Amino acid sequence: MAPSTAAFLNFSPHRMRSYVFRLPLATRLLVGVITCAWIAGIFLTSERIREWGQLKPSRIGLSSMHRFNTYPLIHLGVFHALLNVLALTPLLERFEGENGTLITLSLFTGPFGLLPGILYVLVERFVLRSDTAIMGASIWVFLLLSCEAIKTYKANPHFALGPYKIPTWTSPLILILTISFLVPGSSLLGHLCGAAIGYLWALSYLRILAPPDRVLRFIEAKLNLLGRLPHYVSVDQKTYGRYGVLPSTAVHGSAGVPLGTGAGVAGNGGEAGTEMRRVD
Template sequence: MPSFPQFNPARLRSYIFRLPFATRILVVAIVGLWIATVPFPWIREFGRLEPAKMDLTQMHRLNLFPLLHLNFLHMIFNLLAVTPLIERFESEYGTLVTLALFTGPFGTIPGGLYTLLELYVVRSNTIVMGASVWVFLLLSAEVMKTHKTNPNFNVGPYKIPTWTTPLILIVVTSILVPHVSLIGHLCGAGLGYLWASGYIKFLVPPEKILRWIETKLNLLGRLPHYVSVDQKTYGRYGVLPTSSVPLGEVPGQRLGP
């Protein structure tokens, strides 16, 4: 009989404790908001993206809708999918960049585009919420990196462009999973392609400003698991804790993937 990998709580606990700072904040926000919606269901109605209600007084929905979920299963499946993707993103770009993008443009841009398409193209009012918009955004960004080294993959006699993988997954998900927004996922994937292609890198604050904030607030020393934006100087995970043992007498090991 085939052997299946057994669930190891110790490994899961170790993985959770190693998550970088911004990833932890976003995970806690997703879980915390789901818990809050149990006694206060109006929170879900307050933050979900409902195109017909959008005006200047409802802009908070563009920031909140990726953090809110319909039910526990919706939340847990999205969380399992998006957590390693955000962790990888933060490890590459730093904590400040991750917080700036995921609390801002990575929600407002696909949300705003979805609203416009729903109102003026589809002429519908489909309500959406959930971190799946981030899942397909980050998948699209990751697959563009893979496409550079492996442009195609084979399915029988056919060669499929690697960059189309998220689009195929979006279509399959829309067919198999009920109440899934095809347009919403496409908006997220589109932003991911633009990010990976370098067209919207201007959304990130200048590196000099980010380094100044890090130094001024001493974020490397104050925040556990903080990822420095200046990886050339501080390394991927900032300055490691020091001890009384001289560095030359102990072997070093690089942290992170």
Template sequence: MPTIQGFSTMRARSYVFRLPLFTRAMIAVMVAFWIVSIQSTWDVRQWGALIPNELTLSTMYRVNTFPLIHLNFFHALFNILSLTPLLERFENEFGTLTSLALFFGPLTTIPALVYIFWEKFIVKGNTAVMGASIWVFLLLGIEAIRTYKTNPYLVIGTHHVPTWTTPLVMVLVVEALIPNTSFFGHLCGVGTGYLFGLGYLKFLAPPEKALRWIEARLNLLGRLPHYVSVDQKTYGRFGVLPTSNSTTQMTPLGLMGSTQRLGP
């Protein structure tokens, strides 16, 4: 099979075909929203972005739709490539139903509401955000806490850098290198990931007994290809993964409020 500087197309193809159901669905939805955003009849970005002054009881859906919508092709592409391995790992650990409940529940609404509070009441702004990088940094926060429990420090010369700080360093790098990204939005994602990794949000996860009942009742494992059952998880639900010690502005896109994307 042809390779490009060590990249195996066969291995990549095999990896894509092994992706679990929720991860596949999220990629498909993001691609679908990007395709829809090409037309001009319906402004999907204005509809689904997290815009502080547009958030009302009737538009609370925005706290769940904003990670699925992107500014342009490259924004969507880089976020999908960054998110896929992290989300696949999470789903294989916790199961498909748990991933669905958490990512369209507390793991998205908590950073979204914190961001809204910051914009409306602290900085008095109306900066809209969108993009899946809030999930990317959230998952990086979870992974950083897990890594810290088994490998607390990175040794760089004579310095010992705590491994839990790596997502914060990445937030700074993204902010410095990529324009129009949301620094505080990324911090909201990392902070929520830290809380989840430390176990403070475990009470928000659906109980396994209820998940098993739903799976058995609907025969999800038999009906849905690539479905990850609560009893098929790679690791324990909240255990440690084993690791080796090693103000308003106008924008060209026509969004209300000044728009910052989450991620590259």
């Protein structure tokens, strides 16, 4: 029996329910905000929400800096938002398990929206001389896929594609190019900007953005966050430590690294295929 068929037959609603109930706090909050933004689009005018929160280079100014935080949270519709949630949740859960709740919230409500957004605006405005708006959390999906690709590359540098050996770290880039050809309206530049920030984070060039452990411990102890907040991941409770899984710690046959090969990256990212779209 094929592995995919066996996985489908072994699917259980109880396991899915248990998985959802085990999601850490920051993952719940971010996915919840995405869901609430979609619901708000039902009761309010969705076009008004998109106009308010999308990232459009010509609309960036001192009074509209909120767009750098809101554009990953709003979507074109239910299908767009659903694909976003399905692709983002397991990647975000893993990131929070490795880095903690405070770091995850501080990064995804700040630099992980701001940095790829600034990069997109600069290239779109001053290099391409265009003014295309983007929205959707696929920029986070490809950021996290790039982080996973670098970690996988350290343990498995290449994957085979016929007679060719392709570096594992290029898997998100291959997926981005494939989506740009197959999915009309997807933002190639937006996806590349998200992937670029993910690579820089995984290579430790942006680690300075993460608060020091001693500061996090002080905040957690002062506010008793671990005791007050359910599903909170503290600085001393992280699954793999601040800098992720080292190749020497991987156990053969375990499911610790979800992106073991380039095909794995494509499998996870495929659900994000239409998440970043151009707005005409």
